Amino acid sequence: MNPTRYRGTAGDAPATTGGRTDGAPKAEEEVEEESDERERSRGLVLVTWNVDYSSKAPEARMAAILNHIRHLGTSAPAAPDVIFFQEVSRPALASVLRDPWVREGWYSSEAADTTTTSWGKQSFATMVLVSRSRFSHARGGGGVPGKATLGAIWRVKYPTPSSTTTRVRLINVHLDSLPIQPSYRPQQLSIATSMLRAAGRGLVAGDFNPVLPSDETLLRDSRLVDAWAELRPDEPGFTWGIDGEQPFPPTRLDKVGMLGLRPDGIEVLLCGDVAARSSSSLRRQQQQQQQEETEGETAAGQRQEERGNREEMIPWSDHAGLKCSFNLV
Secondary structure, three states: OEOOOOOOOOOEEEEEOOOOOOOOOHHHHHHHHHHHHHHHHOOEEEEEEEOOOOOOOHHHHHHHHHHHHHOOOOOOOOOOOEEEEEEEEHHHHHHHHOOHHHHHHEEEOOOOOHHHOOOOOOOEEEEEEEEOOOEEEOOOOOOOOOOEEEOOOOOOOOOOOOOOEEEEEEEEEEOOOOOOOOOOHHHHHHHHHHHHHHHOOEEEEEEOOOOOHHHHHHHHHOOOEEHHHHHOOOOOOOOEOOOOOOOOOOEOOEEEEEEOEEEEEEEEEOOOEEEOOOHHHHHHHHHHHHHHHHOOHHHHHHHHHHHHHHOOEEEOOOEOEEEEEEEEO
């Protein structure tokens, strides 16, 4: 579970509800008031994805997922503002942190040296990215007009310091996957929910691993809004087993639960395939992708088909992703 593990930042994002961002000078408020209002009104977009730590070619698969997310949109409302990853292996982490798009535009919850983080001896962990275009990393209580402000990781006082701001807590989870009784998942979600209630509003999203019948009502039992059930109650929303290659039926493992927020849209992000290259050839893959972006669609498609005929193709992950847009109630 990853509510506040930013490198120098935290998972609490004060979202402005009045005419100013916490700590912003008044002169800047007046200049930026109109653009600030547009930023607030469009809310935020979250992408959550279990990226599968155990399959081969983790760096190539991670690069493909990042590339897909990058092309979801370059402007509002399609472009994501927050990205949750689960099952990030150390090689996948390295792939994320050296990606130019990530380095230029995102704050990361994880550092390249995992020995200095809370990974310990774990072979994989959760990870959060937040967009620099929507969040500012303020020191000393300052902020940037029109942006939510990431607090320091040592913040423990929950009350909002100003009546003009609203704290929104974002929690990334990978709940226990074992089908045992008693299950750990109710307690794990209870802890996350208590964090949301302490902040007043927020969301918990990621891989919920609902492998027992009792898991189907966990969000409702916690009095959280299930974004998928709220917006698309007649659709299954499967995020695992979609390709029919798994030993179990397809199911909705990945979810977004909300408190004090309004889900505006949600969709499943399907996986593509990537060549099972070794890590030594990943940079060549990235160079080829850049070259294909400058070519015509037909030429790029032919090059991809030729490579696919020569190499084993594997899915990016055993999970599909979710994209969810939301706003304050």
